[in-house]
Amino acid sequence: MKTLAIFGASGKTGQLLTEQALKRGFAVRALCRNRSSITLQHPQLNILEGALTLENCREVMKGCDAVLCVLGQRPSAMQPFCADATAMILQAMAAQDVKRIVCLTGAMVGDHNADARSWFIRQMVKLFLRQAPEVALDRSLQESHIAQSLTEWTLVKPPRLTDAPARTQYQMGESVRVTAFSSIPRADVAECMLNCLESTSAYKKFLVVKA
Numbered sequence: 001m002k003t004l005a006i007f008g009a010s011g012k013t014g015q016l017l018t019e020q021a022l023k024r025g026f027a028v029r030a031l032c033r034n035r036s037s038i039t040l041q042h043p044q045l046n047i048l049e050g051a052l053t054l055e056n057c058r059e060v061m062k063g064c065d066a067v068l069c070v071l072g073q074r075p076s077a078m079q080p081f082c083a084d085a086t087a088m089i090l091q092a093m094a095a096q097d098v099k100r101i102v103c104l105t106g107a108m109v110g111d112h113n114a115d116a117r118s119w120f121i122r123q124m125v126k127l128f129l130r131q132a133p134e135v136a137l138d139r140s141l142q143e144s145h146i147a148q149s150l151t152e153w154t155l156v157k158p159p160r161l162t163d164a165p166a167r168t169q170y171q172m173g174e175s176v177r178v179t180a181f182s183s184i185p186r187a188d189v190a191e192c193m194l195n196c197l198e199s200t201s202a203y204k205k206f207l208v209v210k211a
């Protein structure tokens with residue numbers, strides 16, 4: 001059985017991802033700030049409660065084959081943290097000899113898929129850069145850390161996330177067009193991340209995914 005370390009398992013996408021990973025037969029180790037925020041119970045789910053420190057990242061990765069990262073800033077928190085957290089996760093991966101990481105960012109992050117953005121989305125990106133430059137920079141830096149790492153990485157970049165039920169149908173690619181109407185259920189993002197995990201064709205790619 002393969003073991004996954006999940007960062008962000010207490011979040012909306014993280015809970016679905018954890019549930020789906022366990023259903024697929026993976027064992028899951030999750031680091032979270034508050035154990036009670038993960039209600040799921042399963043014999044193959046191991047939760048480590050604690051802050052995102054290098055020591056805790058290393059601890060949670062013990063015996064893991066791959067990392068899934070679905071961390072994201074809570075609306076109530078102003079302090080960007082994703083780039084630093086990701087740098088720490090990558091450092092812990094090197095220390096524990098874990099090579100594979102699939103990380104979720106967003107279709108408006110960075111400029112790798114800029115040509116596939118509609119005019120409206122390009123205006124949204126400009127607004128995002130003006131209104132929250134430190135958050136935009138944080139997520140862009142997060143992607144750079146991963147893309148420059150020596151890991152076998154995949155960046156999954158959805159547009160607007162919804163809580164709709166899974167459709168198990170999505171488009172994924174490096175130049176998938178994103179418009180004002182693009183969205184995807186979190187459940188499908190979770191499925192997509194798990195599908196990417198074992199697909200070598202997803203290595204070292206920025207993949208936009210939408211319903």
Ligand SMILES: NC(=O)c1ccc[n+]([C@@H]2O[C@H](COP(=O)([O-])OP(=O)(O)OC[C@H]3O[C@@H](n4cnc5c(N)ncnc54)[C@H](OP(=O)(O)O)[C@@H]3O)[C@@H](O)[C@H]2O)c1
Pocket residue numbers: 007008009010011012013014032033034037052070071072073074077081104105106107158159160161162186
């Ligand atoms: N919302 C959208 O429409 C949209 C669109 C595209 C991409 N995305 C991205 O998709 C990802 C998942 O989104 P989501 O809505 O499922 O996320 P979410 O429910 O907000 O979950 C965020 C996760 O990050 C953790 N986290 C937040 N701040 C932290 C900190 N300072 N230290 C440690 N952990 C921290 C949370 O832990 P706690 O439970 O402890 O707070 C939680 O597990 C995010 O990266 C988001 O930016 C979102």
